[in-house]
Amino acid sequence: MPPRIHNQRVTNTLLPYLSSTSTTASSPSISRLPSTSTAPNGSSRPFSTTPAPQSRKWRTDMFQWLAKEGSELKSHVPGRTNYLTRLKERRARGEEGANSKAALTHPFPLNPYFSAENILSEELRNEIHARVTGRNKKSVRAVSVELGVDMRRVAAVVRLVELEKRMKSQNKQLALPYARAVHEMVPTTPLHKENRRAHESINDLPVHKLTNAQIFHPIPESRHFTRADAGRVFSAAPAQDLATAAATAADPTAAVDRATQQPGRIERVGKGEFETQVLQPAEARIPHPHLVALERYRLAHSEEPRESNKYYRTRLLEQERLEGEQRAQAAAREEQSTNKVAPAASRFEFRFRDVEFSEETVGHDGRGSIAPGRRYGVPSEDRKKGQVKIPTSVVV
Amino acid sequence: MRNRATTTLTNPKIRQSWSKYNLFNLTRMRTPQTSFRTHFQQKFKAKSIARAYHGEQVRESQWQRMFSSRIRSVIPMDPYNLAKDDGAGAAAGRGSGLGNKISRAELSVQQAKQYIPFSQMTFAPLERRLDVAVFRALFASSTRQARQFVIHGAVTVNGQKMRYPGYLLNPGDLFQVDPERVMFATGAPKNKSERREGRALRKKKSEGEEATEAEAKEEDSAAAEESKEPAEAEAKDQPKEDPRKVLKGLMAQAKGIMSTGQDVLPAKRKQELRGFQKAVRRVLSRSASSTVLTDNLESQFAELTQLLKAKRAEKKKGDRKEGKEARSPKSEASDAQKQPGAPQGAAAADEAQPGEALTEAFRQAAENPEQEPDTSELSDEEFDVLKRAMVQMRDNPIDHSKPYGTPWQPRDFMSAFAFVPRYLEVNHSICAAVYLRHPVARPGASEVPSPFGEVVGTGAFAWYLRRR
Numbered sequence: 001m002p003p004r005i006h007n008q009r010v011t012n013t014l015l016p017y018l019s020s021t022s023t024t025a026s027s028p029s030i031s032r033l034p035s036t037s038t039a040p041n042g043s044s045r046p047f048s049t050t051p052a053p054q055s056r057k058w059r060t061d062m063f064q065w066l067a068k069e070g071s072e073l074k075s076h077v078p079g080r081t082n083y084l085t086r087l088k089e090r091r092a093r094g095e096e097g098a099n100s101k102a103a104l105t106h107p108f109p110l111n112p113y114f115s116a117e118n119i120l121s122e123e124l125r126n127e128i129h130a131r132v133t134g135r136n137k138k139s140v141r142a143v144s145v146e147l148g149v150d151m152r153r154v155a156a157v158v159r160l161v162e163l164e165k166r167m168k169s170q171n172k173q174l175a176l177p178y179a180r181a182v183h184e185m186v187p188t189t190p191l192h193k194e195n196r197r198a199h200e201s202i203n204d205l206p207v208h209k210l211t212n213a214q215i216f217h218p219i220p221e222s223r224h225f226t227r228a229d230a231g232r233v234f235s236a237a238p239a240q241d242l243a244t245a246a247a248t249a250a251d252p253t254a255a256v257d258r259a260t261q262q263p264g265r266i267e268r269v270g271k272g273e274f275e276t277q278v279l280q281p282a283e284a285r286i287p288h289p290h291l292v293a294l295e296r297y298r299l300a301h302s303e304e305p306r307e308s309n310k311y312y313r314t315r316l317l318e319q320e321r322l323e324g325e326q327r328a329q330a331a332a333r334e335e336q337s338t339n340k341v342a343p344a345a346s347r348f349e350f351r352f353r354d355v356e357f358s359e360e361t362v363g364h365d366g367r368g369s370i371a372p373g374r375r376y377g378v379p380s381e382d383r384k385k386g387q388v389k390i391p392t393s394v395v396v
Numbered sequence: 397m398r399n400r401a402t403t404t405l406t407n408p409k410i411r412q413s414w415s416k417y418n419l420f421n422l423t424r425m426r427t428p429q430t431s432f433r434t435h436f437q438q439k440f441k442a443k444s445i446a447r448a449y450h451g452e453q454v455r456e457s458q459w460q461r462m463f464s465s466r467i468r469s470v471i472p473m474d475p476y477n478l479a480k481d482d483g484a485g486a487a488a489g490r491g492s493g494l495g496n497k498i499s500r501a502e503l504s505v506q507q508a509k510q511y512i513p514f515s516q517m518t519f520a521p522l523e524r525r526l527d528v529a530v531f532r533a534l535f536a537s538s539t540r541q542a543r544q545f546v547i548h549g550a551v552t553v554n555g556q557k558m559r560y561p562g563y564l565l566n567p568g569d570l571f572q573v574d575p576e577r578v579m580f581a582t583g584a585p586k587n588k589s590e591r592r593e594g595r596a597l598r599k600k601k602s603e604g605e606e607a608t609e610a611e612a613k614e615e616d617s618a619a620a621e622e623s624k625e626p627a628e629a630e631a632k633d634q635p636k637e638d639p640r641k642v643l644k645g646l647m648a649q650a651k652g653i654m655s656t657g658q659d660v661l662p663a664k665r666k667q668e669l670r671g672f673q674k675a676v677r678r679v680l681s682r683s684a685s686s687t688v689l690t691d692n693l694e695s696q697f698a699e700l701t702q703l704l705k706a707k708r709a710e711k712k713k714g715d716r717k718e719g720k721e722a723r724s725p726k727s728e729a730s731d732a733q734k735q736p737g738a739p740q741g742a743a744a745a746d747e748a749q750p751g752e753a754l755t756e757a758f759r760q761a762a763e764n765p766e767q768e769p770d771t772s773e774l775s776d777e778e779f780d781v782l783k784r785a786m787v788q789m790r791d792n793p794i795d796h797s798k799p800y801g802t803p804w805q806p807r808d809f810m811s812a813f814a815f816v817p818r819y820l821e822v823n824h825s826i827c828a829a830v831y832l833r834h835p836v837a838r839p840g841a842s843e844v845p846s847p848f849g850e851v852v853g854t855g856a857f858a859w860y861l862r863r864r
Contacts (some may be wrong), residue, residue, distance in 0.1 A: 182824045
């Protein structure tokens with residue numbers, strides 16, 4: 001069936017003569033006859049009898065919105081975010097809403113849980129790089145605490161600034177106007193010399209898989225049940241004997257140090273492949289356990305702020321020394337266990353490492369996932385569904 | 397792969413794109429209806445809406461294999477609380493803590509703050525993909541474009557070319573996109589006349605007259621030298637120029653540059669820009685320190701405003717007295733700044749003279765402020781205009797051989813989508829970023845950028861939990 005003719009839609013210029021109920025009483029002038037683009041009801045197809053599709057209505061609406069309300073989003077305002085939420089908040093709550101925190105930080109009006117967070121300003125970025133690589137070098141850990149930036153971010157900033165310097169020295173083209181525009185659009189954390197404000201929270205405790213379970217664990221009311229005990233319950237380890245518990249309570253910092261400095265010595269529970277470390281309390285699993293030690297010291301010696309600063313610095317130095325030692329030891333061990341063979345006529349160096357052939361290391365069939373030659377004699381599975389065939393890592 | 401990432405207006409879907417169609421669809425989006433719908437219908441709707449945005453370039457079976465019901469989350473810890481309390485208080489009494497005297501209303505407020513939006517993390521595994529990360533770092537205007545950049549070999553991971561958009565970034569991976577491509581992706585497109593100029597340029601090149609190129613190069617370098625040398629010469633010739641007049645002229649030029657839209661002929665814009673460049677050079681060459689021209693923009697700008705005695709206009713309530721007070725310490729400061737510059741050497745000595753002349757002129761102006769009260773006071777807007785004109789002059793030149801409109805400007809509606817999630821650390825000037833860690837949820841916030849609310853997130857999570 002052909003589409004019905006809607007009276008309003010038909011805008012033939014002869015229509016006033018044909019229909020008795022002519023809406024446009026004005027006489028048809030010569031100029032109106034050929035002009036198809038300026039039809040009286042705004043339609044661009046005055047001779048068509050088909051109703052305009054819905055999409056055209058939306059299109060018209062869109063361009064109207066872009067010209068009026070949306071024009072505010074067209075170009076950015078330096079120093080302020082320019083998100084859609086702002087428009088919505090203004091419509092709902094007026095100017096107060098437009099300047100609310102939500103309007104300035106939420107890019108998506110329907111998702112209150114995602115907010116645009118500050119990025120490092122250029123000065124702060126350069127400051128981080130200067131502190132880590134400058135004349136009096138500081139450790140990543142120390143700089144992270146000083147400026148309130150995550151340790152991984154500090155390391156990344158150093159890498160990126162080094163790369164930037166290299167590119168500048170090679171006279172490679174940089175995207176400077178683009179970078180400036182982005183820093184004008186996105187909230188940034190400025191560098192405050194005197195009152196330092198944290199860029200992000202640096203002591204994030206990752207939620208451990210074992211703690212997702214709700215466990216009903218009855219204990220006597222008289223028992224002093226600490227975080228460490230809760231960790232043992234979560235990992236199904238037997239309760240600590242009284243002597244160890246008393247020693248831990250007497251010097252909690254030492255217990256945390258044992259766990260963080262010698263992670264291989266942490267008590268293990270379970271059998272075979274289910275063997276895991278006992279879940280450690282939060283103060284041992286956060287990125288900066290030394291801050292907890294500092295706070296403990298401060299609580300114990302509240303009258304001596306200088307002493308606590310000294311304590312903090314010596315502890316930090318000690319920790320760095322220990323970490324450096326451990327790294328050196330690991331490298332030496334690796335060096336000792338590999339047998340390097342460099343044939344005279346070859347440009348390669350072959351490195352052999354001894355393998356301990358036991359069920360723990362290579363599995364019951366000798367083809368454990370970490371065993372050398374695990375794929376020997378096994379057909380390739382790369383035609384199977386779900387096998388990853390693209391690279392999974394890029395080694396620097 | 398066929399591009400199904402269309403942003404239609406009928407049957408709208410939200411995409412990972414900065415298109416204006418997408419923006420309009422975003423304004424129209426409502427939370428999907430749940431009343432009078434079966435649970436299955438709710439979940440299906442939620443997953444289909446969410447998948448149009450999250451990884452529409454990924455096959456459904458591929459995504460189902462990536463989906464993980466285990467969601468990463470973190471709790472920010474306060475070292476003071478950890479030190480003060482070993483956690484025994486929480487288990488005391490009958491297991492819910494002793495001395496817990498919080499009222500119900502307070503408790504609910506606290507719980508709302510501590511609420512971790514796990515269901516908003518459903519699509520977190522997709523954020524590991526290289527194409528998505530390139531889009532999230534603001535290096536491309538859509539994930540499709542980011543994907544194209546990867547496939548066309550413009551993206552490196554840890555310094556090696558990576559041609560797989562599905563490469564899953566590992567924490568610590570550094571990826572970098574060709575800056576030229578990024579400028580193209582995020583810049584405003586060329587207009588008609590710029591395209592024509594570009595065509596003319598290409599035609600000229602293809603005619604293969606190397607001699608003309610060499611000539612052009614010579615001309616350019618000559619022009620650059622010319623603009624430096626005569627500027628200095630001029631500065632020496634006419635050292636007693638009124639700073640206000642200079643400033644006025646400069647402002648007019650800057651405004652001209654910033655206000656002329658894309659409709660003005662590019663040749664004329666180029667001329668204007670060159671004129672402004674010359675003027676700024678002329679002013680800066682009076683400065684005592686010779687490093688200003690090569691130094692960073694901020695110091696250049698500070699020097700310029702200081703030389704011209706320009707300052708931000710305060711609110712009009714301040715009367716003349718206040719104005720005097722505000723001016724006099726400034727002139728002292730400028731004197732103080734001049735003094736350490738003076739013993740620098742003979743090179744600085746000859747150029748210090750115009751600077752002193754300027755201060756002298758300024759002092760006179762401060763003593764009898766009736767003559768021209770407000771000429772050197774700039775409003776914030778004017779300051780901004782002057783600054784931006786200088787930026788443009790230095791590192792945003794007109795170049796018709798580029799595939800984007802020059803001088804570079806951000807494309808329309810970019811700011812509505814501009815944010816950088818926390819799991820990336822981005823250096824925009826070299827177009828490189830580091831994938832720090834996997835996105836996590838924390839109390840009150842999720843790190844996965846998603847335009848959808850709880851209803852959609854939860855529904856989609858429930859849909860994929862079934863592992864069909």
